[in-house]
Amino acid sequence: MKVRLKMKTLYQSHLALKNKEVSSLELTRECLKNAKSSDHNTYISLLEDTALKEAANVDINISQNGIQSYVEGIPYSLKDLFITEGVRTTAGSKMLYNYIPPYDGFISKAFKNAGSVLIGKTNLDEFGMGSTNEHSVFGSVKNPLNVKKISGGSSGGSAASIAENSSYFSVGSDTGGSARLPANFCGLVALKPSYGRVSRYGQIAYASSLDQASPMAQSVLDLACVMENITVKDDLDETNLNLGAMKIVNELLALDESYLKGKKIGLSENLVESCDDDVKRELIKALAHLKKMGSELVTISLPHLKESIATYYLIATSEASSNLARYSGIHFGFKSHSNSESHQSSSQDSRSFGFGEEVKKRLLFGTFALSSGFHEAYYKKASQVRRIIAEDFLLAFLKCDFIFSPVSSSVASDIGAIDSDPMKLYMNDLYTVPASLTGLPALSIPFGKGQHDLPTGFQLIGKPYQDSELLKIGHSFELSTGRNVL
Amino acid sequence: MTLKMNQEFLLQLADLAMLKIAPEELDHYQKCMEQFLELVQSLEKIQTENVVPLYNLSREMIEQDSSSRHYRQDAIKNSISLIDVLKNAPEVKMNQFKVKALMEIGQENLHEGTT
Numbered sequence: 001m002k003v004r005l006k007m008k009t010l011y012q013s014h015l016a017l018k019n020k021e022v023s024s025l026e027l028t029r030e031c032l033k034n035a036k037s038s039d040h041n042t043y044i045s046l047l048e049d050t051a052l053k054e055a056a057n058v059d060i061n062i063s064q065n066g067i068q069s070y071v072e073g074i075p076y077s078l079k080d081l082f083i084t085e086g087v088r089t090t091a092g093s094k095m096l097y098n099y100i101p102p103y104d105g106f107i108s109k110a111f112k113n114a115g116s117v118l119i120g121k122t123n124l125d126e127f128g129m130g131s132t133n134e135h136s137v138f139g140s141v142k143n144p145l146n147v148k149k150i151s152g153g154s155s156g157g158s159a160a161s162i163a164e165n166s167s168y169f170s171v172g173s174d175t176g177g178s179a180r181l182p183a184n185f186c187g188l189v190a191l192k193p194s195y196g197r198v199s200r201y202g203q204i205a206y207a208s209s210l211d212q213a214s215p216m217a218q219s220v221l222d223l224a225c226v227m228e229n230i231t232v233k234d235d236l237d238e239t240n241l242n243l244g245a246m247k248i249v250n251e252l253l254a255l256d257e258s259y260l261k262g263k264k265i266g267l268s269e270n271l272v273e274s275c276d277d278d279v280k281r282e283l284i285k286a287l288a289h290l291k292k293m294g295s296e297l298v299t300i301s302l303p304h305l306k307e308s309i310a311t312y313y314l315i316a317t318s319e320a321s322s323n324l325a326r327y328s329g330i331h332f333g334f335k336s337h338s339n340s341e342s343h344q345s346s347s348q349d350s351r352s353f354g355f356g357e358e359v360k361k362r363l364l365f366g367t368f369a370l371s372s373g374f375h376e377a378y379y380k381k382a383s384q385v386r387r388i389i390a391e392d393f394l395l396a397f398l399k400c401d402f403i404f405s406p407v408s409s410s411v412a413s414d415i416g417a418i419d420s421d422p423m424k425l426y427m428n429d430l431y432t433v434p435a436s437l438t439g440l441p442a443l444s445i446p447f448g449k450g451q452h453d454l455p456t457g458f459q460l461i462g463k464p465y466q467d468s469e470l471l472k473i474g475h476s477f478e479l480s481t482g483r484n485v486l
Numbered sequence: 487m488t489l490k491m492n493q494e495f496l497l498q499l500a501d502l503a504m505l506k507i508a509p510e511e512l513d514h515y516q517k518c519m520e521q522f523l524e525l526v527q528s529l530e531k532i533q534t535e536n537v538v539p540l541y542n543l544s545r546e547m548i549e550q551d552s553s554s555r556h557y558r559q560d561a562i563k564n565s566i567s568l569i570d571v572l573k574n575a576p577e578v579k580m581n582q583f584k585v586k587a588l589m590e591i592g593q594e595n596l597h598e599g600t601t
Binding site: 099100102103195196208235238239240241304306307309310313314317321328329331332333334335340341342343344346347348349351355360361368371378380381382383384385386387388422423438439 | 496499500501502503504505506507515518519521522525526527528529532534537538539540541542543544545547548551558566570571573574575576577583585586587588
């Protein structure tokens with residue numbers, strides 16, 4: 001039996017903590033109870049002892065100094081791709097099965113400083129490579145809404161932790177849809193921030209020009225609470241931009257549903273039509289609702305959208321082949337005890353036994369795309385098409401305020417169903433990779449139910465660096481539907 | 487159209503990627519590579535002459551906006567201790583990472599090296 005959390009959302013819990021109706025220790029105990037009774041394979045490391053200690057300490061701090069931020073005292077989970085000092089960080093890989101980082105990354109430090117309580121490190125597709133969470137050396141994550149279904153990936157454990165009520169929010173990462181897809185399959189919200197908005201320091205790299213830490217939660221307002229804490233400029237990531245910390249929660253609280261009035265929603269032809277019937281039906285309903293709230297539908301043209309998948313897989317695998325070159329079984333991580341005579345052969349053995357099949361496939365392809373004689377035709381070509389796709393979006397934004405798109409063409413599939421067809425796995429990312437390639441902020445919002453009573457939803461893509469505007473639109477949409485508000 | 491990648495070339499790629507492919511895995515990885523090639527084939531028809539590649543959006547932004555540019559001071563600062571650095575190493579000898587010999591120097595007792 002799952003214990004029902006007293007408060008459903010992060011923001012509700014914050015208010016309850018502030019009003020001394022509940023303690024962080026009580027919230028933490030409930031989350032831990034739910035985590036321990038879960039059979040969704042959500043966590044790689046559950047941190048019961050330290051979580052209870054942290055919660056007790058934060059309760060003392062709150063009683064002495066009052067509550068300092070929205071996330072103080074709130075139990076949360078972290079994708080096991082973010083390094084945590086003294087706490088094993090695996091990236092879902094045998095390669096890092098015993099790796100204990102000697103320092104904190106930007107994300108874990110930000111929440112440690114804020115007094116959030118880390119419940120555990122969540123399961124993921126190995127190194128973030130996958131969209132179903134079936135490619136973790138620790139096994140697949142089950143969807144808490146229907147255990148026969150995938151949770152989505154690669155931040156599947158993060159989504160499951162919120163859906164099973166063992167955390168109030170999670171920080172996942174999104175390289176080509178890895179936070180938006182699992183949020184969509186588990187009935188949650190996720191924001192992939194603009195590239196450069198959140199520091200990547202201490203985030204184990206998959207594809208450096210695409211990776212972004214991405215909050216996942218029950219409501220858009222909750223996402224805003226999390227974003228306030230992770231948008232401080234960090235000099236330790238050279239691609240982190242000086243955009244100023246987002247102070248957005250009060251703005252959201254002052255909004256009502258009339259904020260949607262007069263907003264222009266860009267809709268690319270054939271995008272909604274390409275989805276399964278149940279998803280299509282709900283997307284059309286969502287559009288009708290936005291129209292009813294006074295938004296205006298505008299047809300836009302994104303002529304190279306279908307090339308996004310090819311562009312994405314060339315760029316992501318190329319960058320991965322470079323990023324993952326550091327795993328050699330010498331400085332840290334898995335070392336094969338084969339009888340190889342040479343240094344090179346020993347490293348090759350460590351990598352061949354340490355990486356899973358999906359990772360090795362991507363490393364081989366990325367190596368090919370970067371190799372002498374093929375670099376121009378593949379990696380450089382993809383980077384040029386990436387520019388063309390980005391320019392298409394900028395042109396489209398001359399006509400609209402934000403772009404409406406599916407997150408996935410279908411609801412969560414059966415565990416094992418997609419895995420048998422690798423091309424289907426890659427096509428899963430069709431609607432999510434464009435925002436990654438162009439660095440645009442994108443918000444995944446649940447709306448309606450499809451087959452097997454599983455959640456459906458849609459995605460809003462914002463103008464460059466307009467993450468705050470996107471959250472405002474998302475929040476007023478939730479206000480207008482009465483879902484998960486306050 | 488099915489694109490082909492021969493197994494000899496695949497083994498060269500594996501070597502570059504510091505991976506080994508067992509003989510019984512060759513057909514499987516060959517098929518995967520061919521599927522990947524087919525997936526990315528659609529880019530061929532896109533006209534990209536004179537298009538400047540987009541490698542990293544932030545780097546472009548930083549080039550345009552000097553307030554985002556930050557250079558660390560060239561100063562000595564505390565780092566992680568040697569003990570902490572070596573804690574995760576699979577094999578350590580004399581406070582150094584232990585590796586197989588990188589070169590033969592003709593002495594029988596020097597089969598191990600350190601970096």
